[in-house]
Amino acid sequence: MVPDGDRGRxxxxxxxxxxxxxxxxxxxxxxxxxxAGTFRFVKAGNIVPFxxxxxxxxxxxxxxxxxxxxxxxxxxxxxxxxxxxxxxNLPELFVSIFALRAGLTDVVQGAIxxxxxxxxxxxxxxxxxxxxxxxxxxxxxxxxxRMISLLLVLGVAALCVPSLTSSLHTPAAGHEVGLSxxxxxxxxxxxxLSLPAALQKQPGTVGGTAAxxxxxxxxxxxxxxxxxxxxxxxxxxxxSEWFVHALEPAIKALHISNAFAGLVxxxxxxxxxxxxxxxxxxxxxxxxxAVSVILxxxxxxxLVLAPLLVLLSHFSFVAQHPLTxxxxxxxxxxxxxxxxxxxxxMLDGESTWLEGAALLTLYVVISAAFxxx
Numbered sequence: 001m002v003p004d005g006d007r008g009r010x011x012x013x014x015x016x017x018x019x020x021x022x023x024x025x026x027x028x029x030x031x032x033x034x035x036a037g038t039f040r041f042v043k044a045g046n047i048v049p050f051x052x053x054x055x056x057x058x059x060x061x062x063x064x065x066x067x068x069x070x071x072x073x074x075x076x077x078x079x080x081x082x083x084x085x086x087x088x089n090l091p092e093l094f095v096s097i098f099a100l101r102a103g104l105t106d107v108v109q110g111a112i113x114x115x116x117x118x119x120x121x122x123x124x125x126x127x128x129x130x131x132x133x134x135x136x137x138x139x140x141x142x143x144x145x146r147m148i149s150l151l152l153v154l155g156v157a158a159l160c161v162p163s164l165t166s167s168l169h170t171p172a173a174g175h176e177v178g179l180s181x182x183x184x185x186x187x188x189x190x191x192x193l194s195l196p197a198a199l200q201k202q203p204g205t206v207g208g209t210a211a212x213x214x215x216x217x218x219x220x221x222x223x224x225x226x227x228x229x230x231x232x233x234x235x236x237x238x239x240s241e242w243f244v245h246a247l248e249p250a251i252k253a254l255h256i257s258n259a260f261a262g263l264v265x266x267x268x269x270x271x272x273x274x275x276x277x278x279x280x281x282x283x284x285x286x287x288x289x290a291v292s293v294i295l296x297x298x299x300x301x302x303l304v305l306a307p308l309l310v311l312l313s314h315f316s317f318v319a320q321h322p323l324t325x326x327x328x329x330x331x332x333x334x335x336x337x338x339x340x341x342x343x344x345x346m347l348d349g350e351s352t353w354l355e356g357a358a359l360l361t362l363y364v365v366i367s368a369a370f371x372x373x
Contacts, residue, residue, distance in 0.1 A: 022066065022220075029063050032056035033235055040242040050250035053243040054269045060236045061091045061269075062276060067229035070220035089115075089297065089305050090233055092270025094240035096309050099262075100319035102244055108323065110262025110370070111270065112306050113331045113338075116156070116298040118267045120338045121363035123278050124294050124345070128356025131282035131290070138287040138351050145346035148295045149339075151194065155302035156339040158183050162325040163332050180325040184307035191303035243269070259331070260370040271297055287351065295342070334366050 036056040039049040064087050099107045131138045162179045165172040281290035313323035
Protein backbone atom coordinates (compact mmCIF):
# COMPACT_ATOMS: atom_id res chain seq x y z
CA MET A 1 0.00 0.00 0.00
CA VAL A 2 1.18 3.51 -0.84
CA PRO A 3 0.34 6.19 1.75
CA ASP A 4 -2.12 8.83 0.53
CA GLY A 5 0.44 11.53 1.05
CA ASP A 6 2.95 9.77 -1.17
CA ARG A 7 0.61 8.43 -3.82
CA GLY A 8 0.59 11.64 -5.86
CA ARG A 9 4.38 11.74 -5.98
CA UNK A 10 4.57 8.10 -7.09
CA UNK A 11 2.02 8.63 -9.85
CA UNK A 12 3.67 11.82 -11.08
CA UNK A 13 7.16 10.32 -11.24
CA UNK A 14 6.90 8.96 -14.83
CA UNK A 15 5.59 12.34 -16.08
CA UNK A 16 8.41 14.21 -14.35
CA UNK A 17 10.98 11.79 -15.79
CA UNK A 18 9.58 12.17 -19.31
CA UNK A 19 9.50 15.95 -18.99
CA UNK A 20 13.19 15.97 -18.07
CA UNK A 21 13.92 13.66 -21.00
CA UNK A 22 12.09 16.04 -23.35
CA UNK A 23 14.02 19.00 -21.95
CA UNK A 24 17.32 17.18 -22.48
CA UNK A 25 16.33 16.45 -26.07
CA UNK A 26 15.45 20.12 -26.66
CA UNK A 27 18.73 21.35 -25.17
CA UNK A 28 20.89 18.77 -26.94
CA UNK A 29 19.18 19.39 -30.30
CA UNK A 30 19.55 23.15 -29.99
CA UNK A 31 23.18 22.92 -28.92
CA UNK A 32 23.99 20.49 -31.73
CA UNK A 33 22.36 22.74 -34.34
CA UNK A 34 24.23 25.81 -33.06
CA UNK A 35 27.56 23.96 -33.09
CA ALA A 36 26.92 22.48 -36.53
CA GLY A 37 25.97 25.92 -37.87
CA THR A 38 29.06 27.51 -36.35
CA PHE A 39 31.44 24.94 -37.79
CA ARG A 40 29.70 25.16 -41.17
CA PHE A 41 31.29 28.60 -41.62
CA VAL A 42 34.43 28.16 -39.53
CA LYS A 43 37.46 26.29 -40.84
CA ALA A 44 37.96 23.36 -38.49
CA GLY A 45 39.21 20.54 -40.66
CA ASN A 46 37.14 18.11 -42.69
CA ILE A 47 35.90 15.71 -40.02
CA VAL A 48 34.54 17.86 -37.17
CA PRO A 49 31.92 19.78 -39.21
CA PHE A 50 30.70 16.51 -40.72
CA UNK A 51 30.41 14.74 -37.36
CA UNK A 52 28.61 17.68 -35.74
CA UNK A 53 26.16 17.98 -38.63
CA UNK A 54 25.47 14.24 -38.47
CA UNK A 55 24.80 14.38 -34.72
CA UNK A 56 22.51 17.41 -35.14
CA UNK A 57 20.64 15.66 -37.94
CA UNK A 58 20.10 12.55 -35.81
CA UNK A 59 18.88 14.58 -32.82
CA UNK A 60 16.48 16.58 -34.99
CA UNK A 61 15.13 13.32 -36.41
CA UNK A 62 14.45 12.16 -32.85
CA UNK A 63 12.74 15.49 -32.09
CA UNK A 64 10.52 15.09 -35.15
CA UNK A 65 9.54 11.65 -33.92
CA UNK A 66 8.85 12.93 -30.40
CA UNK A 67 6.66 15.74 -31.78
CA UNK A 68 4.61 13.27 -33.83
CA UNK A 69 4.36 10.96 -30.82
CA UNK A 70 2.86 13.83 -28.81
CA UNK A 71 0.01 13.98 -31.33
CA UNK A 72 -0.78 10.30 -30.83
CA UNK A 73 -3.93 10.63 -28.71
CA UNK A 74 -5.46 13.09 -31.17
CA UNK A 75 -4.64 11.22 -34.37
CA UNK A 76 -4.97 7.62 -33.17
CA UNK A 77 -2.20 5.00 -33.24
CA UNK A 78 -2.65 4.05 -36.89
CA UNK A 79 -2.33 7.60 -38.20
CA UNK A 80 0.46 8.30 -35.71
CA UNK A 81 2.48 5.31 -36.93
CA UNK A 82 2.15 6.35 -40.57
CA UNK A 83 2.94 9.99 -39.81
CA UNK A 84 5.91 9.08 -37.61
CA UNK A 85 7.42 6.85 -40.28
CA UNK A 86 6.80 9.45 -42.98
CA UNK A 87 8.08 12.52 -41.14
CA UNK A 88 10.87 10.43 -39.62
CA ASN A 89 12.31 10.20 -43.14
CA LEU A 90 12.28 14.00 -43.58
CA PRO A 91 15.99 14.41 -42.70
CA GLU A 92 16.94 11.75 -45.21
CA LEU A 93 14.72 13.38 -47.86
CA PHE A 94 16.42 16.74 -47.30
CA VAL A 95 19.89 15.20 -47.36
CA SER A 96 19.08 13.36 -50.59
CA ILE A 97 17.76 16.54 -52.25
CA PHE A 98 20.88 18.52 -51.34
CA ALA A 99 23.05 15.59 -52.47
CA LEU A 100 21.24 15.55 -55.83
CA ARG A 101 21.85 19.30 -56.17
CA ALA A 102 25.55 18.62 -55.54
CA GLY A 103 25.57 15.89 -58.19
CA LEU A 104 26.14 13.08 -55.65
CA THR A 105 23.78 10.60 -57.29
CA ASP A 106 25.73 7.60 -56.00
CA VAL A 107 25.32 8.88 -52.43
CA VAL A 108 21.54 9.14 -52.94
CA GLN A 109 21.27 5.65 -54.41
CA GLY A 110 23.42 4.32 -51.59
CA ALA A 111 21.21 6.06 -49.01
CA ILE A 112 18.05 4.52 -50.48
CA UNK A 113 19.47 1.01 -50.33
CA UNK A 114 21.21 1.77 -47.02
CA UNK A 115 17.89 2.71 -45.39
CA UNK A 116 16.50 -0.68 -46.34
CA UNK A 117 19.61 -2.57 -45.23
CA UNK A 118 20.06 -0.51 -42.08
CA UNK A 119 16.56 -1.20 -40.77
CA UNK A 120 16.15 -4.79 -41.95
CA UNK A 121 19.63 -6.00 -40.99
CA UNK A 122 21.27 -3.58 -38.53
CA UNK A 123 18.38 -2.24 -36.43
CA UNK A 124 16.19 -5.34 -36.58
CA UNK A 125 19.29 -7.40 -35.75
CA UNK A 126 20.12 -5.20 -32.76
CA UNK A 127 16.50 -5.37 -31.57
CA UNK A 128 16.53 -9.18 -31.81
CA UNK A 129 19.83 -9.37 -29.92
CA UNK A 130 18.76 -6.97 -27.15
CA UNK A 131 15.33 -8.55 -26.76
CA UNK A 132 16.66 -12.09 -27.02
CA UNK A 133 19.42 -11.64 -24.46
CA UNK A 134 17.03 -9.99 -22.01
CA UNK A 135 13.85 -12.05 -22.49
CA UNK A 136 14.75 -15.10 -24.57
CA UNK A 137 12.58 -15.91 -27.57
CA UNK A 138 10.23 -13.01 -28.36
CA UNK A 139 6.99 -13.45 -30.30
CA UNK A 140 5.40 -10.85 -32.53
CA UNK A 141 2.35 -10.68 -34.78
CA UNK A 142 3.32 -12.91 -37.69
CA UNK A 143 0.41 -11.72 -39.85
CA UNK A 144 1.36 -8.07 -39.54
CA UNK A 145 5.04 -8.86 -40.15
CA ARG A 146 4.20 -10.90 -43.25
CA MET A 147 2.06 -8.09 -44.66
CA ILE A 148 4.79 -5.48 -44.21
CA SER A 149 7.47 -7.80 -45.59
CA LEU A 150 5.26 -8.70 -48.58
CA LEU A 151 4.75 -5.04 -49.46
CA LEU A 152 8.49 -4.47 -49.02
CA VAL A 153 9.35 -7.34 -51.37
CA LEU A 154 6.88 -6.13 -54.00
CA GLY A 155 8.20 -2.58 -53.72
CA VAL A 156 11.82 -3.71 -54.02
CA ALA A 157 10.90 -5.86 -57.04
CA ALA A 158 9.44 -2.79 -58.73
CA LEU A 159 12.57 -0.75 -57.95
CA CYS A 160 14.70 -3.47 -59.55
CA VAL A 161 12.90 -3.47 -62.92
CA PRO A 162 14.68 -0.43 -64.46
CA SER A 163 18.07 -1.88 -63.48
CA LEU A 164 17.21 -5.25 -65.00
CA THR A 165 15.98 -3.74 -68.27
CA SER A 166 19.24 -1.81 -68.56
CA SER A 167 21.61 -4.65 -67.66
CA LEU A 168 19.77 -7.23 -69.80
CA HIS A 169 19.66 -4.88 -72.82
CA THR A 170 15.93 -5.29 -73.34
CA PRO A 171 13.98 -3.03 -75.75
CA ALA A 172 13.26 -0.79 -72.74
CA ALA A 173 16.99 -0.09 -72.37
CA GLY A 174 17.59 3.57 -73.10
CA HIS A 175 14.22 4.53 -71.65
CA GLU A 176 15.25 4.26 -68.01
CA VAL A 177 14.07 7.79 -67.16
CA GLY A 178 10.55 7.16 -68.41
CA LEU A 179 10.41 3.71 -66.85
CA SER A 180 11.66 5.09 -63.50
CA UNK A 181 8.86 7.67 -63.59
CA UNK A 182 6.27 4.94 -64.20
CA UNK A 183 7.65 2.87 -61.30
CA UNK A 184 7.64 5.94 -59.03
CA UNK A 185 4.00 6.79 -59.76
CA UNK A 186 2.93 3.15 -59.38
CA UNK A 187 4.62 2.83 -55.99
CA UNK A 188 3.05 6.07 -54.73
CA UNK A 189 -0.34 4.69 -55.75
CA UNK A 190 0.35 1.48 -53.81
CA UNK A 191 1.25 3.58 -50.77
CA UNK A 192 -2.00 5.49 -51.09
CA LEU A 193 -3.98 2.25 -51.33
CA SER A 194 -2.24 0.90 -48.21
CA LEU A 195 -3.18 3.89 -46.05
CA PRO A 196 -6.78 2.88 -45.20
CA ALA A 197 -5.61 -0.45 -43.74
CA ALA A 198 -2.89 1.31 -41.71
CA LEU A 199 -5.33 3.90 -40.38
CA GLN A 200 -7.92 1.32 -39.29
CA LYS A 201 -5.79 -0.26 -36.55
CA GLN A 202 -7.52 -0.66 -33.22
CA PRO A 203 -7.14 2.33 -30.87
CA GLY A 204 -4.32 2.02 -28.37
CA THR A 205 -2.60 -0.89 -30.07
CA VAL A 206 -0.01 -1.42 -32.73
CA GLY A 207 0.29 -4.98 -33.84
CA GLY A 208 -1.55 -6.11 -30.72
CA THR A 209 0.70 -4.27 -28.29
CA ALA A 210 -0.22 -1.09 -26.47
CA ALA A 211 1.36 1.83 -28.25
CA UNK A 212 3.84 3.64 -26.03
CA UNK A 213 2.82 6.94 -27.59
CA UNK A 214 -0.38 6.82 -25.62
CA UNK A 215 1.56 7.30 -22.39
CA UNK A 216 3.33 10.43 -23.60
CA UNK A 217 0.83 12.16 -25.85
CA UNK A 218 -0.95 14.18 -23.14
CA UNK A 219 2.29 15.76 -21.94
CA UNK A 220 2.43 18.35 -24.75
CA UNK A 221 -0.33 20.82 -25.71
CA UNK A 222 -1.42 20.60 -29.33
CA UNK A 223 0.15 23.95 -30.21
CA UNK A 224 3.48 22.93 -28.73
CA UNK A 225 3.52 19.62 -30.60
CA UNK A 226 2.76 21.27 -33.93
CA UNK A 227 5.23 24.10 -33.25
CA UNK A 228 8.06 21.73 -32.33
CA UNK A 229 7.29 19.63 -35.41
CA UNK A 230 7.57 22.70 -37.64
CA UNK A 231 10.75 23.96 -35.94
CA UNK A 232 12.49 20.57 -36.00
CA UNK A 233 11.50 20.02 -39.64
CA UNK A 234 12.84 23.45 -40.63
CA UNK A 235 16.00 22.81 -38.64
CA UNK A 236 16.47 19.49 -40.41
CA UNK A 237 16.36 21.29 -43.76
CA UNK A 238 19.18 23.66 -42.77
CA UNK A 239 21.31 20.98 -41.11
CA SER A 240 20.90 18.71 -44.15
CA GLU A 241 22.55 21.35 -46.31
CA TRP A 242 25.42 21.64 -43.81
CA PHE A 243 25.71 17.85 -43.69
CA VAL A 244 25.99 17.51 -47.46
CA HIS A 245 28.42 20.48 -47.64
CA ALA A 246 30.72 18.66 -45.21
CA LEU A 247 30.16 15.25 -46.78
CA GLU A 248 32.58 15.39 -49.72
CA PRO A 249 35.57 16.71 -47.73
CA ALA A 250 34.92 14.11 -45.03
CA ILE A 251 34.72 11.32 -47.61
CA LYS A 252 38.12 12.32 -48.99
CA ALA A 253 39.65 12.70 -45.54
CA LEU A 254 38.33 9.31 -44.36
CA HIS A 255 39.22 7.62 -47.66
CA ILE A 256 35.78 6.05 -48.05
CA SER A 257 33.61 5.80 -51.14
CA ASN A 258 30.49 7.80 -51.93
CA ALA A 259 28.53 4.55 -52.00
CA PHE A 260 29.66 3.61 -48.48
CA ALA A 261 28.87 7.11 -47.20
CA GLY A 262 25.33 6.87 -48.54
CA LEU A 263 24.80 3.23 -47.62
CA VAL A 264 25.98 3.51 -44.01
CA UNK A 265 26.53 7.05 -42.73
CA UNK A 266 23.64 8.93 -44.39
CA UNK A 267 21.22 6.04 -43.88
CA UNK A 268 21.97 5.71 -40.15
CA UNK A 269 21.85 9.48 -39.49
CA UNK A 270 18.59 9.85 -41.40
CA UNK A 271 16.87 6.95 -39.62
CA UNK A 272 17.72 7.90 -36.05
CA UNK A 273 14.10 7.60 -34.90
CA UNK A 274 13.70 3.96 -35.87
CA UNK A 275 17.26 3.22 -34.73
CA UNK A 276 16.53 4.33 -31.16
CA UNK A 277 12.82 3.58 -30.74
CA UNK A 278 12.87 0.10 -32.25
CA UNK A 279 15.71 -1.12 -30.02
CA UNK A 280 14.14 0.48 -26.93
CA UNK A 281 10.83 -1.26 -27.58
CA UNK A 282 12.52 -4.64 -27.95
CA UNK A 283 14.35 -4.00 -24.67
CA UNK A 284 10.93 -3.33 -23.05
CA UNK A 285 9.59 -6.67 -24.37
CA UNK A 286 7.26 -5.04 -26.92
CA UNK A 287 8.33 -6.97 -30.03
CA UNK A 288 5.09 -6.30 -31.96
CA UNK A 289 5.54 -2.56 -31.85
CA ALA A 290 9.33 -2.81 -32.33
CA VAL A 291 8.94 -4.81 -35.55
CA SER A 292 6.25 -2.43 -36.80
CA VAL A 293 8.35 0.70 -36.18
CA ILE A 294 11.53 -0.79 -37.66
CA LEU A 295 9.97 -2.25 -40.82
CA UNK A 296 7.61 0.66 -41.56
CA UNK A 297 10.61 2.89 -42.25
CA UNK A 298 12.17 0.88 -45.12
CA UNK A 299 8.67 0.27 -46.50
CA UNK A 300 8.08 4.02 -46.73
CA UNK A 301 11.53 4.49 -48.25
CA UNK A 302 10.54 2.09 -51.02
CA LEU A 303 6.96 3.32 -51.50
CA VAL A 304 7.42 7.07 -50.86
CA LEU A 305 10.97 8.39 -50.47
CA ALA A 306 12.57 6.81 -53.55
CA PRO A 307 9.59 7.62 -55.84
CA LEU A 308 9.47 11.23 -54.59
CA LEU A 309 13.18 11.70 -55.28
CA VAL A 310 12.74 10.33 -58.81
CA LEU A 311 9.88 12.74 -59.56
CA LEU A 312 11.44 15.76 -57.81
CA SER A 313 14.73 15.27 -59.66
CA HIS A 314 13.05 16.52 -62.86
CA PHE A 315 13.02 20.03 -61.42
CA SER A 316 16.22 21.92 -62.20
CA PHE A 317 16.43 23.47 -58.71
CA VAL A 318 16.54 19.94 -57.19
CA ALA A 319 18.91 18.01 -59.43
CA GLN A 320 21.28 18.52 -62.30
CA HIS A 321 19.96 15.42 -64.05
CA PRO A 322 16.86 13.23 -63.52
CA LEU A 323 17.40 10.45 -61.00
CA THR A 324 16.74 6.97 -62.37
CA UNK A 325 16.19 3.69 -60.56
CA UNK A 326 19.11 2.04 -62.34
CA UNK A 327 21.28 0.86 -59.42
CA UNK A 328 24.83 -0.53 -59.65
CA UNK A 329 24.82 -4.36 -59.57
CA UNK A 330 26.11 -4.69 -56.00
CA UNK A 331 23.53 -2.22 -54.63
CA UNK A 332 20.84 -4.07 -56.56
CA UNK A 333 21.94 -7.44 -55.14
CA UNK A 334 22.10 -6.02 -51.59
CA UNK A 335 18.56 -4.63 -51.87
CA UNK A 336 17.21 -7.97 -53.11
CA UNK A 337 19.00 -9.83 -50.30
CA UNK A 338 17.48 -7.48 -47.71
CA UNK A 339 13.97 -8.08 -49.06
CA UNK A 340 14.43 -11.86 -49.00
CA UNK A 341 15.86 -11.81 -45.48
CA UNK A 342 12.85 -9.79 -44.29
CA UNK A 343 10.44 -12.49 -45.44
CA UNK A 344 12.53 -15.27 -43.90
CA UNK A 345 12.79 -13.70 -40.43
CA MET A 346 9.10 -12.74 -40.37
CA LEU A 347 7.73 -16.18 -41.29
CA ASP A 348 7.66 -17.85 -37.86
CA GLY A 349 6.53 -14.82 -35.86
CA GLU A 350 9.33 -15.05 -33.31
CA SER A 351 12.90 -13.88 -32.85
CA THR A 352 16.03 -14.98 -30.98
CA TRP A 353 19.34 -13.31 -30.23
CA LEU A 354 21.10 -15.68 -32.63
CA GLU A 355 18.89 -14.55 -35.52
CA GLY A 356 19.79 -10.99 -34.60
CA ALA A 357 23.51 -11.81 -34.58
CA ALA A 358 23.18 -13.36 -38.05
CA LEU A 359 21.44 -10.23 -39.37
CA LEU A 360 24.20 -8.03 -37.94
CA THR A 361 26.88 -10.22 -39.50
CA LEU A 362 25.27 -9.92 -42.93
CA TYR A 363 25.02 -6.13 -42.54
CA VAL A 364 28.72 -5.84 -41.67
CA VAL A 365 29.75 -8.02 -44.62
CA ILE A 366 27.61 -6.10 -47.14
CA SER A 367 28.74 -2.71 -45.78
CA ALA A 368 32.39 -3.74 -45.95
CA ALA A 369 31.97 -4.60 -49.63
CA PHE A 370 31.15 -0.94 -50.35
CA UNK A 371 34.08 0.57 -48.46
CA UNK A 372 36.12 0.88 -51.65
CA UNK A 373 33.22 1.87 -53.91
